[in-house]
Structure formats: C-alpha cells, structure tokens
Amino acid sequence: MIAAENISIGRGVTLALRCTMCHGARGMSKANTPNLAGQNPERIHKQLSDFQARHRGSEIMAPHTRSLSDQDMRDLLAYYAYLPRTTPPTLGSN
Numbered sequence: 643m644i645a646a647e648n649i650s651i652g653r654g655v656t657l658a659l660r661c662t663m664c665h666g667a668r669g670m671s672k673a674n675t676p677n678l679a680g681q682n683p684e685r686i687h688k689q690l691s692d693f694q695a696r697h698r699g700s701e702i703m704a705p706h707t708r709s710l711s712d713q714d715m716r717d718l719l720a721y722y723a724y725l726p727r728t729t730p731p732t733l734g735s736n
C-alpha cells in the first residue's frame with residue numbers, strides 16, 4: 643500500500659467517528675443500516691455524492707454528508723474499503 647493511501651485511511655478513521663453510531667464501529671452494523679466495510683470505494687463515493695447532491699434521497703444521510711468535502715469522502719471510502727467485511731454483529735453482542 644502506498645503512503646498517501648495510508649494517510650487517507652488514517653483521516654478516514656477520524657471522520658468515520660461520526661458515522662459509527664449508525665454504521666457500526668468497524669463498518670458492520672447491528673441496526674438495519676447498510677454495512678460499509680469492504681464496499682467498493684467508487685460505489686461509496688457515488689452514494690455519498692448522491693446524498694449530498696440530493697440525487698439519492700435520505701432524510702437520515704443527507705445531513706451527514708452536507709459538510710463533507712470531496713477529500714473527506716475519499717478518506718472515508720479509503721477507510722471503509724480497507725475494513726474487512728465480517729459477519730454482522732448481532733444485537734446484544736458487541
């Protein structure tokens with residue numbers, strides 16, 4: 643992995659702190675929220691841009707994308723793509 647990518651993932655970890663309450667600590671959600679871990683980065687970027695531009699309507703997600711710069715989105719997707727896709731945690735476990 644190249645250094646720039648590592649920096650991006652590092653920034654993504656910090657940015658993702660505001661996403662964890664719904665998408666899970668490591669991108670796998672206990673609630674009925676899409677799992678982001680291991681998702682295709684291009685796809686995540688498209689979804690985030692679409693929420694921001696209101697091309698994809700979501701009252702829940704739109705406010706969370708409002709303040710994200712393009713670089714923020716790239717850092718977030720670098721982080722989520724890097725996370726392993728695991729078995730979703732079940733309610734009651736961690």
Ligand code: HEC
Nearest residue numbers: 658660661664665675676686689690699700702703706718
């Ligand atoms: C309050 C809960 C909540 C927070 C906080 C939140 N999300 Fe979401 N997110 C959702 C829900 C619910 C959906 C499904 C929305 C829909 O399809 O209407 C979603 C959908 C998404 C999707 C699309 C996934 C897919 O497979 O199509 C992405 C990407 C995403 N969120 C990223 C983020 C990121 C990055 C953050 C932090 C900046 C974040 N979310 C914060 C609840 C949340």
